[in-house]
Amino acid sequence: MIIRLIIAAAVLYGLFRFVKYVQSKPENERRSYYITLLIGLAAAGLVLLSVTGRVHWLAGLIGGAMPFVRQYVMNHVYKKLSASNGNEQQEAPRKETPAVDMNESQALAILGLKAGASADDIIRAHRSLMQKLHPDRGGNDYLASQLNAAKELLLKNHT
Numbered sequence: 001m002i003i004r005l006i007i008a009a010a011v012l013y014g015l016f017r018f019v020k021y022v023q024s025k026p027e028n029e030r031r032s033y034y035i036t037l038l039i040g041l042a043a044a045g046l047v048l049l050s051v052t053g054r055v056h057w058l059a060g061l062i063g064g065a066m067p068f069v070r071q072y073v074m075n076h077v078y079k080k081l082s083a084s085n086g087n088e089q090q091e092a093p094r095k096e097t098p099a100v101d102m103n104e105s106q107a108l109a110i111l112g113l114k115a116g117a118s119a120d121d122i123i124r125a126h127r128s129l130m131q132k133l134h135p136d137r138g139g140n141d142y143l144a145s146q147l148n149a150a151k152e153l154l155l156k157n158h159t
Helices: 002-023 027-051 057-085 104-111 119-133 141-158
Strands: none
Touching (some): 104 119, 104 141, 119 141
16 A cells, blocks of 8 residues: 555656646647647556556557657658658758947947956846846847847957
8 A cells, every 4th residue: 555655656746847847848849748748648547557457458558659659650740741841951940140240339338338347247247138138038139149249249359
């Protein structure tokens, strides 16, 4: 009886950790993790039922293979679709940020610094502004690229 409780606690803890892990992922990736979780739980349930004799062993074997078959089928379908589009070797083009032309006074103004700022001040100001203006936190790519370019220019001129 105590062994069953320990196993149940371990399973519940594993589910809790998995859900916490999935919640840390971007929202557009969460669905695939939850689908994988459901298929895995269904497969584990079938295996458990077959081990306890409530389901035929063949059904348990098929159910246990479901996650692996799903992964194989999804990879196979993706490769077929990529090959039919002629994109098998090509990746999606990365969005390039435009080159930023600025001088030192503009870079200082962007970071809110005065002339003669130390490297630590530059890094601290960049980090503070980036936490507010990062694209993942409601900012946009243009502002982030301006901050990065200002930091790089000032650090390059500082040494």
